[in-house]
Structures are given as structure tokens and as C-alpha cells.
Amino acid sequence: MESKNRASSLESSLWSAADVLRGKMDASEYKNYLLGLIFYRFLSEKVLSTFSVWAGIDHDIEKYYAEYLDPNFLLEDMAMRDDTVEYIEESLGYLIEPDALYSSLIEKIKNHQFALDDLAQALHDLENSTIGQRSAQDFAGLFADVDLSSNKLGNSLQQRNQAISDTMLALNNIDLTAHNGDVLGDAYEYLIAQFASDSGKKAGEFYTPRQVSDIIAQIVTYQRDQGDAQIKSIYDPAVGSGSLLLNVGQHVENPSLISYHGQELNTTTFNLARMNLMLHDVSYEDMHLNNGDTLAKDWPTDEPYLFDAVVMNPPYSAQWDNSDKRLSDPRFRDYGALAPKSKADFAFLLHGFYHLEEQGTMGIVLPHGVLFRGAAEGKIRQKLLVDNRIDAIIGLPANIFHSTGIPTLIMILKKHKRTNDVLFIDASNDFEKDKNQNRLTEKNIEKIVNSYKKRQNVDKYAHVASMDEIKANDYNLNIPRYVDTFEAEPEIDLAQVKENLADIDQQIAEATTAFQALEAQLVSTGSQQED
Template identity: 70%
Template sequence: MANQQSSNLESSLWNAADVLRGKMDASEYKNYLLGLIFYRFLSIKSLQAFAESTDIQDQDIQMIKDAYEKYLSAEDDTSKFIYNSLLSKVGYYIEPKYLYSNLIAEINSGDFELENLEKALHELEVSTNGQTSQQDFEGLFDDVDLHSNKLGGNLRQRNQVISDTMLALNDIDLLGHNGDVLGDAYEYLIAQFASDSGKKAGEFYTPRQVSDIISQIVTYKRNAGDNQIRTIYDPAVGSGSLLLNVGQHVQDPSLIQYHGQELNTTTYNLARMNLMLHNVSYEDMDLRNGDTLDKDWPVEEPYQFDAVVMNPPYSAHWDNSNERLSDPRFRDYGVLPPKSKADYAFLLHGLYHLKENGTMGIVLPHGVLFRGAKEGKIRQKLIEDNRIDAIIGLPANIFHSTSIPTLIMVLKKDKDNSDIMFIDASREFEKGKNQNNITPDNIAKIVKTYKEHQDVNKYAHVASYDEIKENDFNLNIPRYVDTFEPEPDIDIDEVKNNIKDLDAQIAQVQKDFDAMAADLVETDVKSDDKK
């Protein structure tokens, strides 16, 4: 039933995008569609929170909306109480006249103006009595540019495009689905937009299959009692999908606090929306818009976490000026990652913020396993300090942003062994139309192999420290997992017999052809014409 609901919702959301397709790039129109979807979600959530705070929660949605307008439009103590209750419960407040459903009523009556929507979005940041809403809502709709000429050359055209978009979204039964289904559809849209707009548009989205692998590994043996994960950190948070996936794999997700940082402002806003769409309270999220490598964050408690997960941009440029050698994130390694390849900078940042008993999972390009110079020194130091727990090679072409093969590196600060687990899962996938897919069976095999920590022929190998040292601390997977499949032995006598059979068949065919040629009768076309 849930799968059917999700499928119907995804289809409806994608069809709603038709209003904006062709007017602008997917990277731009996703801002309008996702922003308006989110505003509608907040409107509905506001009504639900109001109903839970009163004695009318069992009534239908129209009765709840009528009561919401009645109580909150009055200027009395009851109104103030409900207003404060909403701010405390959901962290924001929407005036009755700015509810999404009331804006739809204005559209249907021909009274809608873009200015009304603009005020509605603004009111999420500043309430009617001048108090500021929770900072988590500030700037959420900055990318919904209602004055853009791409919506139309004049106000009437822009008004019509936004009206049509809102009407299309209003046909979706958000109340008929729980928060998880809505969140899944939201992530589905992010993936579709990333694929549609190409280039690096998918950099903010980690495929669910990869998230599942990381989530199951970092939560392994951490689902009981006081050992359960409480804090998760993603320094390159993107849309927040990786954070949320980890939260879904713990025993009690309600105990989780989510921390993350994102450089791109638009993507940072998507992450905040995504967490709220998954019913994460504003009190349990601490997201920041900033450059992870430029300036360390967080620097105040908590600054170390039970789990660190990350899918950073691959081989990005960064400022590796010498003064960073004194940065506590990098100073123990004596050198800095090269300016043109920040992969180890992200890794060391994440490791610095990992608790002693925590687990870190990071997606990286294969170059980090074998490149020399400064990266080689950092890699050797990580191995000598016994920080690297496992390396999992993934299939190529599984991300929206790149077709290169990638890997998951698992790191710990408190290992109970000195070896490294190598898993080569690069050849096990399901070929898709645009991207290859890691199937549930593929995922289960990877996780099972990691947990059992044993060699698997042509798939996995547990390498000792001495073995890795003999390889000059080169961690290239083929050095440890031999996936070579020898060609089968050739039976020369059988080949000779096959050739004899083919020669006999060719001779017979030639004989039959010659017989048919002899039966042909030449016809004099000219003489036939004279008769």
C-alpha cells in the first residue's frame, strides 16, 4: 500500500512540474516547485498541530481550517495562547489568510496576486506581532523568485504561471500520506531534477542505495541501550538524504540530533526542507550554510559525533595555504592535501569530528587509494594510526553527477584489530537506463561481508598491516582482491574436429549451390518480346 501511495504521489508531483518546464532550466524550476510543495506541507502541518492542541483533532480538515481561522483571527487570550503553542510545537506560525488553501481560494475566485504569496512566504520568518520565528526558517524561500522574467514578461503572466503551478500541486492529497512517503517523494523529485539538469546538478543527492550501505555500516552494533547513536554529522550535507537515511536505521530515530554544513545556499535550504518534511523537529537539527574546509565547524559542543557520513565533491579545489598546518584538523599529518584535490581534506575534517567510539563512512574517488606525494603521506599516517577500517569499491555510473567508479571508506578511531577489509563490489549491479543500480541483494552482500570480516573468493579480502606495508601503503583494491577470471583451457583436438565439421558443411553447401545453378535455364528476353 505504501509503495502504491508513493508511486502515485511521485507521478503527481512530476506532472505538476509541466507548468514550469520549458520556461527555465531544471536547476531553476525545481526551486519553485519544491518551495511551493514545502509551503503547502507547512500549511497542512500547521493545521494538524493546531488540531492536536485543541479538542477538534478528530474533525475533518475543513472544520479544522474553519476553527483555525476563527480562533487565530480573534485578538484575545485564546488567540495568543494558540499562537505561542504553535511556535513552541512546530517553530513557526502561518496567518489564516496565508494558508495555502486560502491562497488557492483566491486563485479560484480570480483575486490572487503574487504579492499575497510573497507576504505569505515572508510571514514564516517574522510573525504578526514582530517576533522572529525559529532561525531554521530564515531564508528558506530565497530561491523562489516571484519577480523573475522567466516566469513571464509581465505581472499578469507571472501571476498566471504561479497560479497554475499552485493549482497543480493542490491536486495532490498530502494528507493521505504519512511523512515518510512524502519525504520519499521529495527525494525522488530531487533525483529526477538532478538527472534532468545534468552536469553537477546531482552533487547534492546521494543515491539511496549508497546511503543504505553507509547507514547500515555506521549503525552496526550501535542499536542497543546507551550505545545507540544519538548524533550524526554530515559536513557536506547536500539535500540531507544521507543524514536521514542513517536516522532511519537506528532503533529510536526520535533520539537523533542531525548536524550538517553545506556550501551551496540553495542546497542548504533543500536540506532544511527535507529534514522538516521527514518530521525532524527544528530542535533536533543544527544545519549551517558555510564552507566546511575554509573554517572549521562546529567548534562548540557538540563538536564530535557518534556517526560522521559524507559524500563530498570529488577532487575539489581548496585553499591549502601553509597556515592551515596549525589547524587541529590537519596538524597531526604534517602535510596538507594538494590544492587541486581536497578529498583528504574532507576526510580529515570528518575524522576530527568523530567520537572515539564512532564510525565514519565517506564516498571518495579511487585516486585516494594510490596517489602519492602529500596524499601518500596522509594515507600512510592514517594506516599507521589504525584509522581505516574498510574500503568498499562501488560500481561505475551510479551517481547523477559522475560516471566514474567510487568507493566507500569506513574509518574508526578505536578499532579492535589492525587490518583493513577490502570489498570489491564494482562488478555486481543492475544496469539501468541512465545509471547503474545497486540492488537490495547487492547491498545485503556488501553489508554481510563487512560484518563477517572474512575473505570471500574474488570479492573480499582482510589485509594485515604487514601486507599493506609490503605494498608501500598503496590501498588500490586490485592489489588485495583478485577478481581475475582465467580463460577456459582450449581443447585443440576439439577445435580441429570442429574445423573438419565446418569444412564438410561448407563443401556440402557448395555442392548444393552448384546443383541449383545447373538447373537454371537461360531466357532470351528479346525473343520473348517478339512473340
């Protein structure tokens, strides 16, 4: 119940904030304002909570913070200000002055003293600051999509000022502490669910639903929990909002030892991933994100370029440049063929697999076509199977992603497998209907993960296929070839049916006779009355 209340409060605040901007711009744009402002509020409150610990103050924190950093108030003890600033900067890697705090800006709004320049300057100062181990690149361009001068906010400065003021007030009602540090992820998921259809830009492709992330995270970290070396590096070549990276990090024994690596083509989403990792307290030294085209130019190429876990939910059947020059690319050259120009699924897979450490595990979300399409894709699939790289195929229910209703799958790959077979799991029928989408429950997820760990045949659900069996199927991995979910119709007892029909015929005959008798009586009575 408490979780539902938190979600309801967040959704209500987001809806109110979106209501301010809806009609002024499409959903893909106002989403950027909402998420950027939520993140700035988070950074502001992080400063205040850090100061509270430093000063041992648990009330009137904004007041004391302003006093500690006001040189006019503390002329007799400037060392106190210097110590406070140093502590916050060393703890967080950034500093927000008292007047620039989100709470301070809210007070200005309430007192009708707020100007857009106040917020613009605050965001500019944060983006361009360089403190301690953090370089200017860590925050550079982070709020580029929060365009406070855009005419879409209003034609006049007063209208733009009012739009941002109303938006900030609505977002101020969100309880940032109630979401276990994942308020940005929760907000993003809600905005996609509600407004992706309005934007027409497939916003959902940048976010992997948490249920799917949970499955991948539990599987890629499983073998490491069985005594192998601990995972210390994770890579997502299509990082999106960063949710999949973070979910894997939450399933390792010591998340503080993890270094996170990811690349994203869309600049707006790249910035969102940076925000998301910072919001989850990932240190600047452990955050390695790049804004670029994963297939066009390999990244990373510097050490480390092999990772303990590779996870990915790339855009399905995307276009890419598969010119012959790609055949010499180390990522693709060992497979004798390139993914088709209009279907880059195997190109993304091979890129991720190339960056997988020898003892690592890779999990990737793909459309079902990769399992059975022929030509170049058939050659790549056969090479992966002959080399014993594909570990498991997990069929997911349809309509669980915001960007597409098609059924998808999770493919698990390893460079050094412990078995010479492939596990097939058909989880396509295990879900709970939730409004306009299907949803995997905790029990559904647990069943999938346990089936992967046990690696046993389960009637109508899982099958361990030998390489001979797969070869006999001409290396076609279509799940129904291996997991028979057909439910036979119950046998019909024709003799019983015949007997039932006879009884019905007899009942009809008796009813007809009774009706005719009643009809005759009515006719007779009518004739007597006329006489």
C-alpha cells in the first residue's frame, strides 16, 4: 500500500507539472523540462542533506546553510565558511550557493520575486563548475534540453516565467526520499507510459521496463555469485536512460566497486543517463558514458574495453551502414557476413559480445526474427551456435514495452560456457494484464530466473536442447520448435454426445406435444365463447 501511495503522489505531481506545459509543446519536449528540473531539485537537496550531516543540524537547514555561506554573517569566522564549502565539494563534487537552491527559487516564486535568469544562471554555474576530481565534462551540457528561452514556453518573458514557475511548484510536491533514490527512473517510466503516444517519437525505446531489467540483471550476475570473480565492470552499448546498467549494479555483492560504461546516440537520452547515474550516487570516477553511434564507431577502444557483464536493449531492426568495409571490423569479421542494412539486430549483438570479458555473461533483448531469419543472419546465428556461444533463449510476453507491442526475447551469451546446449524458456504466456500493457509479476520473474539456474526440462515451459537437436533443426532457434506449448482439446465422447442429442430430441418432442395440446384447448375455448 505504501509503495502505491508513493507512486500515486509522484504521478499526481508529474501530471500537474505536465499539465502546465501540455499544449505548448509535444510530450518528447516537456518530458525534458520535467526530468531536468527534478534532477536539479535532487542535486539541491543533496547539498542540504550533506550540509546537515556536516553541521549536525536537523531543522531550519536552509536558514543555517545560508548563514554558514554568507560572508557578511560570518566575518569573524571565515574559516567556518571555507570548511563548509570544502566538505560539501569533497563529498559531492559540486556546490550550489544558497540563493540558487531549488528551495530558494521556490520561495522566490511564492513571493513573486522569481526571474528566469535566476534559474538559468544556477544551471549554467553547475554545468561549468570544476571541483576536485570532477572535470567540467561531468556536468557539461547536462541541462541543454531545459531551454528557458524557448518561445514554446510562451511568447513573452512573463509567460515563460509563469510556465516555469508553475512547473517548479508542481514538481516541489514530489517526495524525493520516498523512491529509494530511483525517483528519476520512476518519473521517466511514468512519463513514457502516459505521454509516449503523444510524442510520436517512440520514447519508450530509451527505457527498459524494470521487470525485464530484473531478469537480465539476475542472470548475468548469477554465475559470479557461484564462486567466480566478482563483477567489477558493466557495459551497455545502447544505454538509454541507464536503468539497465543500474539494475545490474544493484544485484552485485558490492555496488561501490562497479564501474559503469555505456554509449548512447540520442543526446537528450545520454544526458538523462548521466543524471540517472549521478542520482544513484555513482561516483564520477566510475561513470564512463559516451554520446555516439555504437555501430558507426567502436567504443570504448581504450582500456578497459572488455567487461564482466554486457547488457543491452538496442533499437529493434534498425538501419545501419553494412558496407563491405565493415567485414574487416574486428567486431564483425569472424562471422563471414554482416547483419542486413535494415536489420541491425545482430550488429548490436556482435558489438556487445566483442566487448565481453572471457568469463563474462551477456544479456540482450531482441525481436524474435533473429531466431529464424536466414541469409546473413542465418550464417551469424550458426557461427555463434557452432562456437557454443548462445547459452539461453527466453521468450517474453507481447506488449510489455512502451515502444512496441511485439513479443521480444532475452538472449544470454557466454564466451566460455559450462554446457554444450541451449536452454529455451517460453514465458510468453506468464503475465498479468495491467491497463494497456502486460506486466511480468515477481512470481513470473522468479520462475524465469529459477528455470535458468536449474536448466531442466519443464513441460510446456522450458527445454534444454542439445547441439545435435539444434543442428537437426538447421540452426533455427524459433522457440516453438523446442518448447511445445500446444494444449490438446479434450477428447469428445461421441456416444455420449449422441445420447445427449437423443435426450434433447425427446424433450423437444414432449414440449411440442404439450404446446399443441394447450393450443387445441385455447382454440376450443375460443369457439365456445363465440357460440
